Amino acid sequence: MTDTALSPTETVHVDLGDRAYDVQIGRGLIDQAGARITALFGRRRMAIVTDDTVAGLHLARLQAALAQAGIQAEALVLPAGEATKSWDRLGQTVEWLLAQRIERKDLVIAFGGGVIGDLVGFAAAILRRGVRFVQIPTTLLAQVDSSVGGKTGINSPQGKNLIGAFHQPALVLADIDVLDTLTPRDFRAGYGEVAKYGLLGDDRFFEWLEGNAAGLASDPARRAQAVRHSVAMKAGIVQRDETEQGERALLNLGHTFGHVLESATGYSDRLLHGEGVAIGCTRPLTSSARMGLCSRGDPRGSRRISRHGPADAHRRHSRRPARRSGADRPDGAG
Numbered sequence: 041m042t043d044t045a046l047s048p049t050e051t052v053h054v055d056l057g058d059r060a061y062d063v064q065i066g067r068g069l070i071d072q073a074g075a076r077i078t079a080l081f082g083r084r085r086m087a088i089v090t091d092d093t094v095a096g097l098h099l100a101r102l103q104a105a106l107a108q109a110g111i112q113a114e115a116l117v118l119p120a121g122e123a124t125k126s127w128d129r130l131g132q133t134v135e136w137l138l139a140q141r142i143e144r145k146d147l148v149i150a151f152g153g154g155v156i157g158d159l160v161g162f163a164a165a166i167l168r169r170g171v172r173f174v175q176i177p178t179t180l181l182a183q184v185d186s187s188v189g190g191k192t193g194i195n196s197p198q199g200k201n202l203i204g205a206f207h208q209p210a211l212v213l214a215d216i217d218v219l220d221t222l223t224p225r226d227f228r229a230g231y232g233e234v235a236k237y238g239l240l241g242d243d244r245f246f247e248w249l250e251g252n253a254a255g256l257a258s259d260p261a262r263r264a265q266a267v268r269h270s271v272a273m274k275a276g277i278v279q280r281d282e283t284e285q286g287e288r289a290l291l292n293l294g295h296t297f298g299h300v301l302e303s304a305t306g307y308s309d310r311l312l313h314g315e316g317v318a319i320g321c322t323r324p325l326t327s328s329a330r331m332g333l334c335s336r337g338d339p340r341g342s343r344r345i346s347r348h349g350p351a352d353a354h355r356r357h358s359r360r361p362a363r364r365s366g367a368d369r370p371d372g373a374g
């Protein structure tokens with residue numbers, strides 16, 4: 041496929057000097073992955089790491105797209121779910137990448153949601169002291185948050201994301217069509233992270249979400265806009281504070297309580313990460329309101345997000361809370 045045959049995308053540039061990269065957002069990007077990746081990096085060895093859910097739905101298409109560009113990429117398929125962010129799976133991934141003879145000039149492709157992105161990014165960070173990797177996020181949560189910004193890692197029995205590295209991807213391809221295959225629950229969990237951006241001081245985005253949340257699941261244009269806006273906000277924060285010395289901690293809104301809840305439910309399907317974040321957003325807002333720190337706020341709006349997700353969010357008319365009062369403490373957030 042030539043460049044001219046590529047579908048239009050919106051591109052958010054993450055300007056981090058020699059670690060800068062683009063986030064390309066659009067439709068049908070998986071089918072164009074080979075052309076898009078080789079246009080930037082040439083034809084080189086690549087290896088894909090994914091999970092069994094994504095493999096069943098999309099892996100053959102990705103491999104076909106790479107083959108069209110002359111790349112035969114093998115795939116390691118790991119179990120889906122938070123438990124995969126472990127030392128054992130990290131070791132398995134690194135050993136497999138070594139067996140695939142992935143060198144520093146080659147590319148690792150993280151093809152999945154936040155779990156795969158975090159695990160594979162960390163594997164790429166430590167493999168041969170750092171190999172480049174491409175994020176192809178397949179969930180709303182990963183597209184708007186975890187695939188961008190270079191936080192990679194695994195969980196420890198002592199807490200979530202406590203072992204990891206900052207390792208920026210070389211490219212992010214966010215194919216919004218792939219979100220069609222998400223379950224309503226997974227889509228809603230991702231919406232917890234989208235709403236988070238609205239709560240971080242962007243009144244217009246929050247108001248736009250109130251009017252458009254119900255259509256996100258079905259309308260590609262609105263979906264692309266939500267992803268683009270979230271990624272642009274995140275890129276701005278990451279550019280100013282890549283390693284979370286200050287401002288980036290705002291992105292942890294909802295994560296402190298969320299992580300406790302995830303830990304209490306054993307990092308299992310009982311509570312998805314985005315659900316934890318959505319619930320976690322309500323706690324500091326409620327406390328802030330009680331302490332009189334949430335002067336403009338009405339935490340009810342946030343509680344509705346966690347209960348119902350975008351399907352009900354459009355019925356909200358509450359005012360958004362004051363800008364920073366509810367931000368969580370900086371921790372190992374996801």
Ligand code: GLY
Pocket residue numbers: 185186188189191288291292373374
């Ligand atoms: N997900 C929070 C961050 O990337 O900082």
